[in-house]
Amino acid sequence: MIPKVRLLEYEIPFTSPFVFNVGGKRKTFITRQGLLLHWLFGDQSIYTEIAPLPGFSNETLEQCKQQLLMLNSSDFSASASPNHLYPSVRFAIEAAWYQLEYPLRSTAVRSCSLMDKNSECHRIKTKAGHQSIENDVLSLKSVLAQLLPHQKLRIDANRTWKIEELETLQKSLNTSQIDYVEEPLKCFDHYQPNGLPIAFDESLRELDPQKPVPEIFFTAKAWVLKPMLCGLQRTIKLAELARENGIACVLSSSFESNVSLEFYHSLAQDLELTEEQGLDTLKYLEQDLQPAKITLREQTVAMADCKEIARLC
Structure with a gap:
């Protein structure tokens, strides 16, 4: 089965400027940027995220975007091997098929x-x-x-x-x-x-x-x-x-x-x-990308805008 997949991008403000070590230099970020894949498996809708972390991921967000735009429809099928993809792109594809088999639970775990x-x-x-x-x-x-x-x-x-x-x-x-x-x-x-x-x-x-x-x-x-x-x-x-x-x-x-x-x-x-x-x-992060399915915040926040970039398949 090959689902329908849309590529979207987002930008969420940090609650205060955040510093990451990028290439040996401390760099300040005021927003968190990333990509979303919106999957439609028939009438079932699933979102997965591509958000390489500056200073920690080897790939950049722009590299992920370009890789996704070059993929074929078959790359989004359950039988596709994603090993050649950037880790964050691979994660987003694997997570969609995982959630199709194991839907999200409704409770949170204890966090540090x-x-x-x-x-x-x-x-x-x-x-x-x-x-x-x-x-x-x-x-x-x-x-x-x-x-x-x-x-x-x-x-x-x-x-x-x-x-x-x-x-x-x-x-x-x-x-x-x-x-x-x-x-x-x-x-x-x-x-x-x-x-x-x-x-x-x-x-x-x-x-x-x-x-x-x-x-x-x-x-x-x-x-x-x-x-x-x-x-x-x-x-x-x-x-x-x-x-x-x-x-x-x-x-x-x-x-x-x-x-x-x-x-x-x-x-x-x-x-x-x-x-x-x-x-x-x-x-x-000041905003969410979609209404919460698991309660992780003490209070609700505004939803960030997501812009569609392309329909991938």
Whole structure:
């Protein structure tokens, strides 16, 4: 079956300017831009999103748009192999066929609170590594001191520390309050089990999917998976491998709209993920792209305009 597919584009304001590291330089964005695919399977309507994240995705939004415009109708069929497509384009096509078989659930999963020290969530996530290790230690001590007894901290360093700095961190902080440190090291070869819980994110995306996962990855406490950045089927396979090996699996959003966030909440339930998921980014966007199917906001927001670019099939 080949569905009818329309390509649309959107632009949603951030609630405040957001800074991403793009090509080694910090760049400020005031809006989140992306694409939507609107699928019609007979009378059933499904939306999926293409939203590469600046500084993290290898492909740009313009590259995705041009790739989509060059596809044939057969590329949108269930039997098509999307492996040659950009990860975010591949995700959007895979997600449509997945939802056709597994419709969205109606409830949300528990999420880790992103950069909100006043939250009562069980897991709080904070960024680190963009200052000296001494200042990182002071900042993290301050955050840890404010945690409630039931809370633990997730620290995302985005590969900024040397092994010596990670050791300084371990000696300086109360590690019993730390859930894990995500991608702390600049040099992957320096990873070794040292008692501090580690999570892998970017390193997982860089693995060759045709080769076995190296043993060092199985020493981690958690794998953080971004479906928009590695594709849906690859995400599912890694989540299943993590579960088989007793590793926590956390789906992580990439500042997508409510279209993808609702899908991730549903997917986490399909995969029976029990950890607090990394899905607390919708609060940074002022608008939604369609009426909510799963309640993820405390109050409703305006709908963003979507402009049709082309009918793809």
